[in-house]
Amino acid sequence: MADIITAEDLTKVYRGKVTAVDHISFQVREGEIFGFLGPNGAGKTTTIKMLNTLASITDGHATVAGHDVAKEPGAVRKSIGVVPQELTADDELSGRENMVLMANLHQVWRASANSRIDSLLSLVDLQEASGRKVKTYSGGMRRRLQLVMGLLHEPKVLFLDEPTLGLDVQTRTRMWQYIKQLNKERGLTVFMTTHYLDEADSLCDRIAIIDHGTIRASGSPAELKEAHGGDIITLTVSNDKEDLTAFLSSIEGVKGVTREGRVYRIRLPKTEKALPSIVAGVVQKEAGIEEISFSKPTLDQVFLDVVGKSMRDEETSQSDSAWENIKMERAR
Amino acid sequence: MFREMFALTLRALRKWVRNPASIMPGLFTSLFYLVLFGNSFNPANLIPGGTSGPASSVLQAAFGGAPTYITYLTSGVICIILVFNMAFGGIDLVLDRQLGYLNSLLTAPIPRAAIFLSGVAQNLVKVLVLGVLTFIVALLIPNGLQLPGSFNVLDLLGVFGAFIFLGLGLSFIFTALALSVRSIDSLVAIVNFLTLPVMFMSNAFFPPSSFPDWLKTIANLNPVTKANEAARLLLINGSLTSAQVTTYMWDMVYLVGFATLLGVLGYLAARRALRPE
Numbered sequence: 001m002a003d004i005i006t007a008e009d010l011t012k013v014y015r016g017k018v019t020a021v022d023h024i025s026f027q028v029r030e031g032e033i034f035g036f037l038g039p040n041g042a043g044k045t046t047t048i049k050m051l052n053t054l055a056s057i058t059d060g061h062a063t064v065a066g067h068d069v070a071k072e073p074g075a076v077r078k079s080i081g082v083v084p085q086e087l088t089a090d091d092e093l094s095g096r097e098n099m100v101l102m103a104n105l106h107q108v109w110r111a112s113a114n115s116r117i118d119s120l121l122s123l124v125d126l127q128e129a130s131g132r133k134v135k136t137y138s139g140g141m142r143r144r145l146q147l148v149m150g151l152l153h154e155p156k157v158l159f160l161d162e163p164t165l166g167l168d169v170q171t172r173t174r175m176w177q178y179i180k181q182l183n184k185e186r187g188l189t190v191f192m193t194t195h196y197l198d199e200a201d202s203l204c205d206r207i208a209i210i211d212h213g214t215i216r217a218s219g220s221p222a223e224l225k226e227a228h229g230g231d232i233i234t235l236t237v238s239n240d241k242e243d244l245t246a247f248l249s250s251i252e253g254v255k256g257v258t259r260e261g262r263v264y265r266i267r268l269p270k271t272e273k274a275l276p277s278i279v280a281g282v283v284q285k286e287a288g289i290e291e292i293s294f295s296k297p298t299l300d301q302v303f304l305d306v307v308g309k310s311m312r313d314e315e316t317s318q319s320d321s322a323w324e325n326i327k328m329e330r331a332r
Numbered sequence: 333m334f335r336e337m338f339a340l341t342l343r344a345l346r347k348w349v350r351n352p353a354s355i356m357p358g359l360f361t362s363l364f365y366l367v368l369f370g371n372s373f374n375p376a377n378l379i380p381g382g383t384s385g386p387a388s389s390v391l392q393a394a395f396g397g398a399p400t401y402i403t404y405l406t407s408g409v410i411c412i413i414l415v416f417n418m419a420f421g422g423i424d425l426v427l428d429r430q431l432g433y434l435n436s437l438l439t440a441p442i443p444r445a446a447i448f449l450s451g452v453a454q455n456l457v458k459v460l461v462l463g464v465l466t467f468i469v470a471l472l473i474p475n476g477l478q479l480p481g482s483f484n485v486l487d488l489l490g491v492f493g494a495f496i497f498l499g500l501g502l503s504f505i506f507t508a509l510a511l512s513v514r515s516i517d518s519l520v521a522i523v524n525f526l527t528l529p530v531m532f533m534s535n536a537f538f539p540p541s542s543f544p545d546w547l548k549t550i551a552n553l554n555p556v557t558k559a560n561e562a563a564r565l566l567l568i569n570g571s572l573t574s575a576q577v578t579t580y581m582w583d584m585v586y587l588v589g590f591a592t593l594l595g596v597l598g599y600l601a602a603r604r605a606l607r608p609e
Contacts, residue, residue, distance in 0.1 A: 014609075049609070052439045056608040073608075077441040086432030092347040104339035105440050 003027040004157055004189050005034075005051065009060030012046050020046040022213035023060060028157075028191055028206075033183050035204035036193040037299075039307060043213040044193040045085070048161055051191070052082050065156045081150035085161040087142050091135040095126055095145050098134060099152065106153035113152070120148035124178055140171035147178060151188075158182070160192035164199060172196075176203055197299040207299075209306050216306045225297040226269055228305040230255055232295050233266040233278065238288030247285065251277050262290070336442045340450035344424065345457060355462065358417050362466035365409040366402060367473055373537070374401040394539055397568050399478045406470040406477045407563040408536030410463045410495060411556045415530055417462055418502040419523040421455040422510025426519050429511075438606065448602035451507035456499050463495055482570035490580070491563045497587035498559035504591065504598035512605040535560050555590045558583040 005028035012021040021043040028034040036044050049055035051064055053073040062069045065079035089098045096117065103113035121127050124144040134142065143163065150158055163179065164172040180203065182188045194200050200207050201221050208218040217224055237244070240262045248257045248266055253274040256267040268274050271294045282289055348354055376382035376391055398404035428434045437447055470477035506523075513519045533547060534540075534556040540548045551557050562583035565576050572580060 054435055054438055054608055074441055077439060080439065082436065082439040084432050084436055086435075088431060088433045088436045090343065090347070090433075092350055093343065097346075101339055101343050102440075105336050105437065105442055107335070107441070 002030050004030040004066075005062070005064050005191060007047075007051070007060070007062045010047065010050060010057065010062050011059035012043075012050055012055060013058045019213055021050070024210065024213070024215045025060075026208050026215060026218060028189060030156075030189055031183070031187050032205040033179070033190040033192065033203050035200040035207040036191070036210060037197070037200050037207055037303070038193075038210035042210045044210060045161060047210070048159055048191070048193060051076075052080060052159055053077055078153070079156045081153070081155035081158045083146050083150040083158065083160045083163060085165060087146065089134045089142055089145050089149060092133060094131050094133055095121065095137070095141075096130040098145065098149060099130075102149045103152045108152055116152055116154075120151055123181070124148050140167055140174070143167060143171075143175060144178065147175070151182070155188075157189045157191060160190060162193055162195060164194070164196065172199065179203060197303060201299045209303065211307045217302070221299060224302045225299065228297075228302040230267050230269045230297055231271040232297070233264075233268065233271060233275070234291075234293050234295070235264045235266060235278070235282070235289065236291040237262050237264070237282065238290045240287075242285060242287065244282065244285060244287060247281060248278065251281065254278075333443045333446050337446040337450045337453065340437075340442075340446065341453045341457070344450070344454035348454075348458060355465075358413060358462040359465055359469070361416070362409050362413050362462070362469055363473075365412065366405065366466070366470050366476065369537075370402040370405050370476075375538075376401060394541065396539065396564050398564070399568075400475060402470065402473070402476050403478050403568065404564065405537065406467065407491070407560045407567055408534075409470070410466050410563070411498065411534070411536055411559055412531055413462050413466055414459050414495060414499050415502060415527055415556065417459045418455055418499065418506050419527050420520075421458060421503075422451075422506050422519055422523075423516055424454075425451050425507065425510040426513060426516050429514070430516075444603055444606045445599065447606060448507060448511065448599060451511065451602075452500070452503045452598070455503045455507060456496075459499055459503075460492070460496065463492070463499075477567070479567065480570035483566070484570070487566040487570055490566045494559045494562040494584065494587060497584065497591045498555055501555060501587070501591035501594040504594040508598035508601035508605065511602050530554065530556060555587055558586045558590075562587070 005026075007027075008025050009023045010021060010025070011019070011023050013019050024043075024047065036047065038044050046055060050057050051062055051069060053069060053076055057070050064076045067075040067079065069076050089095075090101070093101070099117045099121065100113065103110075103117065108116065118127070121130050124147060126141065126144055126148075129137065129141060134145065137145065147160075147163065160179070164175050167175065176199065179190060179192075183190055192204070204221065206218065206220050207224060209216045209224075217228065219227070235248075243259065244264060245257050245259050248254060248264060251274055253270070254266055254268045258265045266278065275294075279289070279292070375395075376388065379387045379391065381387040382391055392398065395401070395404045425434075428437075434447075467477075471479075509522065510519060513522070533550045534554045535551060536556060540551040540557065543551055562580050565572060565580050569576060
């Protein structure tokens with residue numbers, strides 16, 4: 001499939017001082033859901049802003065739908081839909097009025113506008129509420145409305161900046177369904193940023209992890225998990241007469257072993273291959289297996305490995321750099 | 333271009349109309365100026381015989397022939413309402429930026445000029461509605477605005493023609509300012525710094541003939557003075573002498589020039605403010 005977004009050495013330096021994005025390169029293929037993951041202040045929103053023509057490009061270059069972002073911003077704007085992090089639907093207007101406004105702003109003529117508005121509103125189950133003012137909507141309804149507000153002009157690429165921020169688990173799952181449906185049924189390419197690793201895992205065909213303005217890892221969730229996480233076997237033996245670390249490490253395919261008393265944690269790319277030799281070996285050593293379990297890798301592990309801290313720490317810790325504070329201030 | 337501009341203007345006005353409370357502060361301001369200021373600062377009260385005696389004709393002459401102080405003041409209050417509401421009308425635009433609404437406009441294929449002009453248009457419509465309401469209030473209050481017998485619809489159009497060009501110029505510059513600042517605080521600071529001098533260095537409350545020379549010079553260059561001069565000619569005299577028509581025309585030329593100049597400056601500033609960050 002052809003690349004619909006390309007970025008080469010894309011760089012953004014604010015006021016000649018703060019480097020928010022530092023020479024990143026990536027491609028997004030037509031028809032895929034591409035996820036941009038990273039902690040606060042990593043450069044996610046700045047990257048999206050450059051691709052959306054909201055931020056100028058300091059160095060490098062980017063194309064969206066075949067148009068150079070810096071040279072043909074008008075053509076880029078026609079081919080993209082943007083769903084920002086902030087809730088920008090107008091409170092005082094009804095859901096339908098917001099849609100009509102967006103249609104007018106995107107030069108969608110009345111006849112086709114009305115049928116598109118109807119089909120998009122029913123896609124996100126907002127037909128019934130469409131006459132009500134947006135200020136009476138729940139958070140989930142606002143996000144859904146905003147999702148389809150970005151689609152009236154049938155863009156080729158949809159940019160979603162944290163599409164499920166602040167939603168409860170159920171509502172998030174429904175949002176995922178809508179996004180998947182749009183991607184499958186309409187062949188829409190989706191470029192999204194997210195904080196939620198499970199969201200990226202279940203939605204995205206490919207992911208890039210960005211930290212301190214550079215891309216640290218990219219690939220499909222499965223590839224990343226295999227490269228950075230792998231499976232983990234947790235083995236509890238019934239006696240600790242002998243240290244099995246060296247033995248376990250020598251088994252083919254095992255990437256690492258840590259021991260805490262009688263509990264061994266064995267890292268390996270695929271459990272199925274090495275499990276028989278591990279069990280056989282432990283039995284042979286007469287260590288006795290009290291408990292054995294294995295877990296499939298999660299993107300959390302990948303993230304921890306790549307960024308050096310887990311997303312959860314990131315969410316609770318105070319952001320330390322001035323730049324992060326500025327960004328958070330602006331996000332409010 | 334015009335379709336987008338119209339859609340954006342309609343959105344703003346729709347919100348405004350749906351929230352009747354938003355018009356009340358402006359209306360109260362004009363009521364306070366006309367009734368409270370108009371009665372307490374009435375110069376006729378200071379001079380014995382100021383209201384009916386021989387002194388009253390001296391006063392009348394000083395106030396351009398206005399039969400009452402409120403007749404003179406009405407036009408000034410409309411201008412003040414125009415300046416203040418135009419200046420603070422920008423708050424909505426700053427909020428649009430802060431809430432991310434402006435960004436969603438900027439990522440759409442909307443000409444930047446349409447975003448600017450819709451800001452200009454929405455502010456202009458809002459303050460002109462307030463201006464008309466102020467005019468009606470002035471007519472309704474006791475001892476208020478006393479129109480000459482010959483005053484007709486054309487005169488009314490002539491009065492508001494002056495206000496429209498003053499308002500247009502102000503709207504250009506205050507819309508550009510609102511698009512350029514990043515916080516409501518800085519907008520309020522700049523606006524507070526600007527509005528009082530504009531108001532006092534004009535003929536809004538008193539004729540500049542009583543001002544010291546330096547202030548008179550500035551006041552005579554102030555577009556608020558020109559708008560008041562033009563409007564008062566019609567409000568006080570109704571049908572104009574040919575000399576008065578000439579004065580009116582020159583005032584209008586001045587106001588159109590003022591609006592054109594600020595239109596160009598405002599557009600350049602807005603274009604700069606709407607550039608990618």
